[in-house]
Amino acid sequence: MQAARGGVGVLLVGPRVALHAELGKHAGSAALPIEVVEAADVIGMDEHASDVRSRKEASINVCTALVKEGRAAAAVSMGHSGATMASALLTLGRIKGVDRPAILTHLPAQGGFTTLLDVGANADVKAAYLAQWARLATVYLRVVEDRENPTVGLLSIGEEDHKGSALVVEAHGLLRAAHGQGVNFHGNVEGRDILRGTTDIVVTDGFTGNVVLKLAEGEAKVLFGWVREALGSTLKSKVGGLLVRGALRGLAERMDPSTYGASILLGVRGLTFIGHGSADARAVKNALLRAERAHEAQLVARLEAALAGETPQSV
Template sequence: MTVPEVSDRLPVALDAVGGDFGAPPLVEGAVQAARAGVKVLLVGDRVRLHAELGRYEDSASLPLEIVDAPDVIGMDEHASDVRGRREASINVANGLVKEGRASAVVSMGHSGASMASSLLTLGRLKGVDRPAILAHLPSKTGFVTLLDVGANADVKPAYLAQWAQLASTYLSVVEDKASPSVGLLSIGEEDHKGNALTLEAHALLRQMPGLNFHGNVEGRDILKGTTDIVVTDGFTGNIVLKLAEGEAKVLFGWVRDALSSSLLSKAGALLVRGALRGVAARLDPSTYGASLLIGVKGLSYIGHGSADARAVKNALLRADRAYQSRLIERLTVAMTGQA
């Protein structure tokens, strides 16, 4: 695949005023991404964003542009507010993708509002009943792709089958993973284990042509990397995601306590510090930046409200990479058989 020069690429639209900490970490992440060659449209209050960009001496020479959006949907507001607030930053950012002025939208703001805005503005891909949030978790084999992690608490078996196809195409196209394996999260490896949802979904997945379906996987299999993809409902997936993130923090806290408990352990800490930093980097959610809302007719990435600049940068890089890989076109073919 020939990657266009930076000057020929569409920019990524960033909701630059959403999130827990406002513009500063978002603009900093955009500056870092721009230095790495990604064009970025900063969407939000023009005056605030100009002032924030002014903190970076090289900002005028970087591929950054501000698109004014005087309104922002706060973290304590309702996701349904996107319907009546056309000038909200998340709606303006999604509109840029819809109009073909941006390659993707990235938001670290209100996740419900981000999902609602993308669905209302971009619509669904043909063959997709409900979009899902696709996330990466570090695993023994590198990373595992988990979906849904929060978009749909109540699901039908057909949704899980569609998500398996979407995720398989995503890994093939963006991550160059040939014939990725798919696991269905259940309470046992045996085909007959699970509730009504998983039993019916298992039958559908088993019958799907071209899908590399491994079968049922248990919770302990996720981080072992037993399969490349794990599908489940959004209620369960969100719990799994937050449990994994929380457990990683707790474990590192235990390690820090153990390595500072005595003079001998402190000396040992100096020897393993470099190795531990590498492990910490693998477990850091900011490594992946944001999660893809897969199944909408455009690229939409949703991150944590508490995201730092590194997470924002990585989300923008991933969004640009997905666009250059023609992911939406490939997903359309996979779901409909039509280019």
């Protein structure tokens, strides 16, 4: 509803009767650019992602099919992440030159945000994947977020070139070779550099990236809990809390995951965004706005053009 009021055309995919009943609770919904598309089946959060192969009428399959057919500019799902990735791959396919798509997200950092990928699509990776993701993320930031020549860091346990696992050392060599050819490679970065904003982009494997993402989100909640406890511990701190309430609200806004809405599955031949299952209305609205911005920027076409030349070979 909020996104539609902002001018975004929305196709709601799911059980028609239930969706119309829900829309009917909101005054003015009939006048908004919202259309319901029937999908009687749904892949539940406790079901297997591989079910997308046999359940063509599941809502996520209907959703990605709308993108492939050109009826929708992007698929946005707050449901089963694995099913969303599987459906996007099966229905839309990969951009030529991409071995594995990656989930890209933004983490609040000094000076704005740091772009991190992969955050969960690929637990086991090859060095060439990281080099490909660096190219993809560079194009994404340039055309969607207006960051010219963004810097890329490789997550490791030390800044020195030789530090890290065999995978990281090999990826470092590929990224160094790609420097100046679509990638502005800074070098290795450590975990603390992500929130410092040392580089615009940080690439890592999906296992490590997901741990980093969940740690950052969890730590933010714990820290705000500590702040609330401290500000409510004495009469003097309560008075101080009233004085800083506005500033703390601004800080909470920056650290709220709903600010970014959803994460893009980068590398498939169609825009696909994956959000939290616990997403609120604000997160859904921002996800749809972000999807529209990516579509208007012709992101997929620009990604394909960027990878049309020579890309690092898989090993």
